[in-house]
Amino acid sequence: MNLLRPRRPGDPYWMLLPTLLLLAVFFFYPLGFAFFKSFYQWDLLTEPRYVGFDNYHALVASGDLWSTFATTLIFSLIVVVGAMALGLGLALLLNRSGALAGFLRAAIFSAYVVSWVSVALLWMWVLDSENGALSALVRGLGLKPLDWLGDPNVALYSLAGVTIWKIAGYAMVLYLAGLQDIPESLYEAASLDGAGAWERFKNVTWPLLRPTSAFVGTTSLIASFQVFDVVRVMTQGGPVKSTTVFVYAIYEQIFMNLRVGRASALVVVFFFLLLGLTALQLWGWRDKESSR
Amino acid sequence: MKLSRRAWLGGAAALVAPLAGCNEQNVPPGRQLVPFWFSYGGKNRKVLEKLVDRYNQSQSVNWVHAVFQGDYFENLAKLRTAAAAKAVPAVSHVVGEVIPYLAEAGVLEALDGYPGAKDLGLVKALAQAGSWVGGEERPLVALPFNRSTPIAYLNGAWLERHNAQPPKTWDEMIALAKTFTTRKGDQTERWGFECPIDWWFWAALVGQAGGQIIEPNGAVSLGGDAGVKAVRLWRRMVSDEKIMKPPPGRDYSAWEVTNQDFLAERVGMIWTSTAFLKYLEENAKFPVVAAPLPAETRAAVPSGGTFFVMLKSAPEAQKRGGWEFLRWMMLPEQTIEWATSTGYMPVATAAIEQLERDGYYKKHPNDRVAYDQLSVAFAWPWSPHLFRIQREIVQPRLEKIVLSGADPAESLKQASELAQREIPGAGGAG
Amino acid sequence: MRTESTGKRVLIYGLMLIGLVWLLPYAWMVSTSFKTLPEIVQAPTAPLPSGLSTEAYREVFHSLPLGRYFWNTLLMSVLISVVQIVVALPAGYALSKLGFKGRGVAFGLVVATLLIPAQVRFVPVFALMADWGLVNTMTALVLPFGVSGFGTFLIRQALGNVPNSVVEAARMDGASELYIVFGLLPRMITPTLVAFFMFSFIYHYSDYFWPLVMTTDDQVRTLPLGIALLREQGTGVRWHVVMAGNVLLSMPVLALFAIVQKHLLRAVTSRGV
Numbered sequence: 003m004n005l006l007r008p009r010r011p012g013d014p015y016w017m018l019l020p021t022l023l024l025l026a027v028f029f030f031y032p033l034g035f036a037f038f039k040s041f042y043q044w045d046l047l048t049e050p051r052y053v054g055f056d057n058y059h060a061l062v063a064s065g066d067l068w069s070t071f072a073t074t075l076i077f078s079l080i081v082v083v084g085a086m087a088l089g090l091g092l093a094l095l096l097n098r099s100g101a102l103a104g105f106l107r108a109a110i111f112s113a114y115v116v117s118w119v120s121v122a123l124l125w126m127w128v129l130d131s132e133n134g135a136l137s138a139l140v141r142g143l144g145l146k147p148l149d150w151l152g153d154p155n156v157a158l159y160s161l162a163g164v165t166i167w168k169i170a171g172y173a174m175v176l177y178l179a180g181l182q183d184i185p186e187s188l189y190e191a192a193s194l195d196g197a198g199a200w201e202r203f204k205n206v207t208w209p210l211l212r213p214t215s216a217f218v219g220t221t222s223l224i225a226s227f228q229v230f231d232v233v234r235v236m237t238q239g240g241p242v243k244s245t246t247v248f249v250y251a252i253y254e255q256i257f258m259n260l261r262v263g264r265a266s267a268l269v270v271v272f273f274f275l276l277l278g279l280t281a282l283q284l285w286g287w288r289d290k291e292s293s294r
Numbered sequence: 295m296k297l298s299r300r301a302w303l304g305g306a307a308a309l310v311a312p313l314a315g316c317n318e319q320n321v322p323p324g325r326q327l328v329p330f331w332f333s334y335g336g337k338n339r340k341v342l343e344k345l346v347d348r349y350n351q352s353q354s355v356n357w358v359h360a361v362f363q364g365d366y367f368e369n370l371a372k373l374r375t376a377a378a379a380k381a382v383p384a385v386s387h388v389v390g391e392v393i394p395y396l397a398e399a400g401v402l403e404a405l406d407g408y409p410g411a412k413d414l415g416l417v418k419a420l421a422q423a424g425s426w427v428g429g430e431e432r433p434l435v436a437l438p439f440n441r442s443t444p445i446a447y448l449n450g451a452w453l454e455r456h457n458a459q460p461p462k463t464w465d466e467m468i469a470l471a472k473t474f475t476t477r478k479g480d481q482t483e484r485w486g487f488e489c490p491i492d493w494w495f496w497a498a499l500v501g502q503a504g505g506q507i508i509e510p511n512g513a514v515s516l517g518g519d520a521g522v523k524a525v526r527l528w529r530r531m532v533s534d535e536k537i538m539k540p541p542p543g544r545d546y547s548a549w550e551v552t553n554q555d556f557l558a559e560r561v562g563m564i565w566t567s568t569a570f571l572k573y574l575e576e577n578a579k580f581p582v583v584a585a586p587l588p589a590e591t592r593a594a595v596p597s598g599g600t601f602f603v604m605l606k607s608a609p610e611a612q613k614r615g616g617w618e619f620l621r622w623m624m625l626p627e628q629t630i631e632w633a634t635s636t637g638y639m640p641v642a643t644a645a646i647e648q649l650e651r652d653g654y655y656k657k658h659p660n661d662r663v664a665y666d667q668l669s670v671a672f673a674w675p676w677s678p679h680l681f682r683i684q685r686e687i688v689q690p691r692l693e694k695i696v697l698s699g700a701d702p703a704e705s706l707k708q709a710s711e712l713a714q715r716e717i718p719g720a721g722g723a724g
Numbered sequence: 725m726r727t728e729s730t731g732k733r734v735l736i737y738g739l740m741l742i743g744l745v746w747l748l749p750y751a752w753m754v755s756t757s758f759k760t761l762p763e764i765v766q767a768p769t770a771p772l773p774s775g776l777s778t779e780a781y782r783e784v785f786h787s788l789p790l791g792r793y794f795w796n797t798l799l800m801s802v803l804i805s806v807v808q809i810v811v812a813l814p815a816g817y818a819l820s821k822l823g824f825k826g827r828g829v830a831f832g833l834v835v836a837t838l839l840i841p842a843q844v845r846f847v848p849v850f851a852l853m854a855d856w857g858l859v860n861t862m863t864a865l866v867l868p869f870g871v872s873g874f875g876t877f878l879i880r881q882a883l884g885n886v887p888n889s890v891v892e893a894a895r896m897d898g899a900s901e902l903y904i905v906f907g908l909l910p911r912m913i914t915p916t917l918v919a920f921f922m923f924s925f926i927y928h929y930s931d932y933f934w935p936l937v938m939t940t941d942d943q944v945r946t947l948p949l950g951i952a953l954l955r956e957q958g959t960g961v962r963w964h965v966v967m968a969g970n971v972l973l974s975m976p977v978l979a980l981f982a983i984v985q986k987h988l989l990r991a992v993t994s995r996g997v
Contacts, residue, residue: 004888005821005822005823006821006822006823006888006891006892007822007823008818008822008823008824009895009901011824013818013822013901014818014822014824014827015824016814017814017815017817017818017822017901017905018814018815018818018819018830020811020814020815020870020871021811021812021814021815021830021834021871021876022830022833024811024867024870024871025833025834025837025871027852028845028849028867028868028870028871029836029837029840029845029871031848031852032840032844032845032847032848032849032852033840033844033845033848035847035848035851035852036844036847036848039847039848045399046374046375046377046378046851046854047374047377047378047399047400047401048399048400092742095738095739095742096739102736102739102740103739105743106739106742106743106746108981108982108985109743109746109747110742110746111985112746112978112981113746115926115930115977115978115981116930116974116977116978117929117930117931117932117948117973117974117977118930118932118948119930119932119948119951119952119973120930120948120951120970120973120974123951123952123955123966123967123969123970124749124750124752124753124967124970125749126955127752127753127756127963127966127967128749128752131542132554132555132558132560133554133558135748135749135752146480146481149542151542152540152541152542153542153697154693154697154698167745167746228841228843230843230932230933231932231933234932234936235932235952235955238547240693241542241693241697242690242693242694242697242698243690248843249843249933252843252847253937256847257371257374257375257937258367258371258685259682259685259686260374262847262851265847266847269844269847272843272844273840273844276840276841276844280838329941331941335787335953335954336962339787361941361942362787362788362953363941363953364953368953372940372941375850375859375937375940376859376860376940378850378851378854379850379853379854379857379859379860379940380854380857381857381859381860381940383941554765557765558765558766577761577762577765579766
C-alpha cells in the first residue's frame with residue numbers, strides 16, 4: 003500500500019490523539035491498576051493494605067481459582083462445539099432460496115440480536131423445573147424432567163444450551179457466507195466423479211469452510227469466556243458455585259464480598275488467559291487470510 | 295440569531311446534564327430533597343410507596359424521593375458502590391448482617407444526636423439494642439424497619455384432611471412431612487416440606503439444637519455438634535426420606551420458588567420469613583396457617599430483615615430531612631400500617647399495645663406468631679466479619695452438604711476453621 | 725417424482741420444527757405477558773392466557789420509569805456509536821493513508837484493545853470514575869467505550885480501499901485535512917459506517933454488564949437493567965410481569981432488526997464481531 007505524506011508532520015499524531023488518550027485512560031491504565039491492586043486488601047470503603055501475594059494465594063488455596071477456571075472452560079468448550087455444529091447444520095439446511103428459508107434465517111439470527119437479559123429471562127421461565135415449558139414437554143414424553151437450573155450437575159449445561167441457542171445464528175450466518183464463497187463448479191466436478199452427498203461435504207465443503215470454522219471457533223471461544231449476563235440473571239453462580247464462571251467470580255468478589263484486591267488478582271489471571279486465547283484467534287485469522 | 299443560539303445551547307445543556315450527573319428530580323419548590331433507596335418489590339413495594347407518598351403530603355418541608363433497587367442484595371451492592379463513589383442517598387435500609395461491617399467501615403451516620411433519638415419507643419428485641427449483643431452500648435446507627443423472624447406456613451386444607459396439627463418438634467415435623475408427601479412412581483407429586491437452603495434457616499435449626507454460631511468468647515464454632523445436627527436434618531429430609539424439596543436458585547430466587555410451590559399446592563409446609571404472610575394469605579386458594587418453628591432441645595429463632603440507616607457522606611440538609619422521615623416512620627400509625635399490610639412486625643411498643651387493644655391479633659392469629667416468637671429470638675454478635683463468614687464460607691458449604699452430598703461434620707469443621715482465621719482481621723486477605 | 729415430493733415434504737416439516745425451536749420461546753413470552761397473577765400461580769404452563777389482560781403491562785409501567793430508561797438507553801447507545809466513529813475516523817485515516825513514525829506501534833495498540841474486554845477493565849475504571857465523581861453519569865457509560873478496536877480496524881480497512889488519488893485531488897483543491905477526514909472520506913465509506921453504527925448501537929442497547937456496574941439509580945439506569953429488576957422482586961415470581969417487561973425490551977430491537985437485517989448481516993460477515 004502506498005502511503006501519503008502527511009501535509010504537516012504533526013497531522014497523524016493529533017489524529018491519533020483521541021484514540022490514544024482514551025486507550026491510555028480506559029485500557030492500559032486499568033490494566034496496570036488491577037495488577038497493582040492485586041497485591042492489596044481493599045474493600046473500596048477503607049484504606050487499602052499491602053498483602054503481597056496473599057490474594058493469589060487465597061484464590062489458589064481455597065480451590066476457587068481452579069474451580070472457576072474449570073467451570074469456565076467446560077462451559078466454553080460445550081458452547082463452542084455446540085454453536086459450531088448447530089450453526090453449520092443450520093447453514094447447510096437453510097442455504098437455499100425461498101421465503102421459508104429466508105424467514106427462518108432471520109428468526110434464528112434474531113436471537114443473536116436480542117439482549118442477553120431478554121434471552122436469560124425468557125429461558126428461566128422455559129427452564130423452570132416445575133412450571134417450565136421444557137419440563138412440561140419432557141413430562142409429556144413420559145420422562146422425568148431434570149431440575150434444569152437447580153441441580154448442581156445440570157445447571158451449567160442448561161446455561162450452555164441457552165448460550166448456544168443465542169449464538170448459533172451468528173455461526174450460521176458466517177457459515178452461510180462461507181458456503182456462498184465455494185464455487186458451484188467444485189460440486190459439479192465432484193458429482194461427475196460420482197461423489198455422494200456425504201463425500202461432497204467431506205471433500206469439498208468442509209475443507210473449504212475450515213477458515214470460517216477457525217474464525218467462528220475462536221470468536222465464540224473468546225465470547226463464551228466472557229459470559230456473565232446469563233449467569234447473573236439465571237443462577238447467580240449457583241447452585242453450589244456450579245455456574246461461577248470467571249467474570250461472575252470477579253463481579254461477586256467486588257460487589258458482593260467487597261474484596262477488590264482479590265477481584266483484581268482474578269482480573270490479572272483472566273487477562274493472561276484471554277491473552278492466550280487471542281493468540282489463538284490471531285492464528286485462526288491468519289489461516290483465513292492466507293487461504294483466501 | 296442570538297436567541298436561537300441560546301436555545302441551542304439550552305438544548306445541548308439539557309442533553310449533556312446526565313453526562314455530568316446533574317440531579318434534576320421533580321422536587322416541589324421550597325422542599326428539601328431526601329433520596330431514599332429501597333429494596334423489595336411486589337406488595338411490599340406498593341405499601342412502602344404509599345407511605346412515602348403520604349409522608350410527602352403530610353408536611354411541606356421535605357420531599358422523599360424513593361428509588362427502587364431490586365432485592366436486598368442488589369440494593370446492598372448499589373449502596374456500597376455508591377459509598378465508594380461518594381454519591382450516597384441520605385436514607386436506605388439494609389439487612390442486619392452487614393450493619394456491623396458498614397458501621398465499622400465508617401459509612402453509617404450515628405443517629406444519637408438527632409432530636410428524639412432517645413425516645414422512639416421501639417420494641418427492644420427488634421431494635422439495635424436487642425438485635426446485637428451489646429447493641430445498646432454502641433452508637434445508634436440503625437432503626438428497625440422490616441423486621442422478621444422465620445415462621446412455618448402450613449396448608450390449612452391439608453392439615454384438616456389429615457386431621458393434623460402444626461408440628462412442635464423436629465420429629466413431629468418429619469412425621470407430618472411424610473404424611474403430606476405423595477408420589478407417583480419415582481416422581482414426587484406433593485412435597486411435605488420446603489425451605490431455602492439458606493444460612494438464616496440453618497441458624498434457626500442450630501439454635502433449636504442448642505448451639506450458637508458464635509460462642510460468647512467470640513469463637514466461631516458454627517454451633518459445633520448442633521450445627522452438624524441442623525444440616526443433617528435437612529439432608530435426611532431431602533435425600534433419605536425424600537419429603538423435602540430443596541428449592542433451586544440462590545439468595546431470593548430460592549425464596550420465591552418456595553412461596554410459589556406453596557401457593558400452587560405442590561408443598562404443604564414451608565419455612566420462610568414473616569414478610570410473606572400477607573402475600574401468601576392473599577394469593578392462596580386455601581387457608582394459610584402460620585405456626586412457630588418447632589423446637590428440638592429448645593425453641594429458638596434468629597431475627598432478620600432490614601434496618602433503616604443514614605449514610606454519613608450524604609449532604610447535611612438531606613440527612614436532617616431523612617431523620618424527620620425516619621422518625622415519622624417509627625410512629626405507631628405507620629408501623630401498624632406497614633405491619634398489618636405486609637406481615638412484618640410492628641417495631642413500636644405503642645403500636646403492639648394498640649393492636650392488642652383493638653383485638654387485631656384475636657382476629658388475625660397468624661400475625662401474632664412472629665411476635666410471640668420474639669421471646670425466643672437470639673441476638674447476633676456484633677461482628678463486621680459475620681456477613682463474609684455467611685456468604686463466603688458457610689452458605690456454599692450448606693448447599694454442598696444438602697445438594698451434592700458433602701460430609702456434614704467434615705465440611706462444617708473446615709468452615710469453622712476458615713471462619714476462625716477470618717475473624718482476627720490479620721489473617722484474611724481481600 | 726413421488727419420492728422427491730415426499731423428501732421435500734420431510735424437509736419442509738424439518739425446517740418448520742427448527743423454526744419452532746427459535747420462535748416458540750418468543751410466542752410463549754408474548755402469551756405469558758397477557759396472563760394474570762392467579763393464572764400464573766395456578767396454571768403456569770397453559771399455552772394461552774384466558775383473556776388479553778393488560779395487568780402485567782400496567783404493572784411494568786407503574787413500577788418502572790420506563791420512558792426514562794428507554795431514553796437513557798437510546799442516548800447512551802447513540803452517543804457511544806457516534807463517539808466511536810468520530811474518534812475512529814481520523815485514527816483510521818492516519819493508520820491507512822499516512823506514513824509516519826510509530827504507525828505500526830499505534831496500530832498494534834489499537835488491536836491490543838480487543839484483548840481487554842469490559843470485564844477486565846471495570847474494576848479500575850469504576851475506581852477512577854468514583855474518584856472523579858462520575859459514577860452514575862452518562863459519561864461513565866459512554867467514555868470508556870469511546871475507542872472501539874473493532875470499529876477502528878473496520879474503518880481503517882474501508883479507508884484503505886479508497887484510492888489515494890481521492891485524497892490527493894482534494895488536497896490539490898485546497899481542502900483541509902479536517903474536511904477530508906470528516907467531510908469527504910465518510911461519504912466514500914458510508915455502507916461501512918452505517919453497518920458499524922448499527923452493530924455498535926444494537927450491542928450497547930442490549931448491554932447489561934457495564935450499566936449494571938456504573939449506575940446506582942434511576943438517573944441513568946438503562947432498560948435491560950430495569951427489566952432485570954422486575955425479576956429481583958423478592959416476594960414471589962411474577963412471570964407475567966417479567967415477560968411483559970421482556971416484550972417491551974426486545975420488541976424495539978427485533979423491529980429494528982427486521983428493518984436493517986441486510987446491513988447488519990454485512991457487518992457481521994465483514995470481519996466477525
